[in-house]
């Protein structure tokens with residue numbers, strides 16, 4: 001079960017670092033884990049699988065997207081969401097933004113920017129919070 005792989009590191013803040021070749025192996029682990037648990041999991045942050053790196057993988061409309069060093073640079077239309085977390089029991093209320101722009105490095109270390117809204121934006125906000133040691 002996915003909850004069994006969520007370690008205590010999910011509660012720790014990860015320092016920001018430049019993306020390196022070793023990040024690619026960690027990204028592979030995160031993607032493999034996400035795909036293996038895709039029935040119960042729509043996103044993972046590196047610290048959830050004990051890797052102290054600023055990396056997330058999110059399932060966006062059925063496609064797994066890896067983001068190295070993701071940063072939200074725009075956020076609009078705050079609302080109260082209800083969401084669950086693999087590291088916690090139950091569902092909780094939390095503030096999210098309906099629409100965001102996230103900047104990140106891709107797997108070829110190219111700077112990317114992606115505009116997201118709705119559930120995809122919610123997942124990215126949730127995973128970036130994990131990297132900051134914030135749980136809903």
Ligand SMILES: CSCC[C@H](NC=O)C(=O)O
Pocket residue numbers: 040041042043044045083084085086087122123126127130
């Ligand atoms: C709505 S965001 C929920 C994200 C959660 N993954 C854990 O970080 C999951 O249920 O996959």
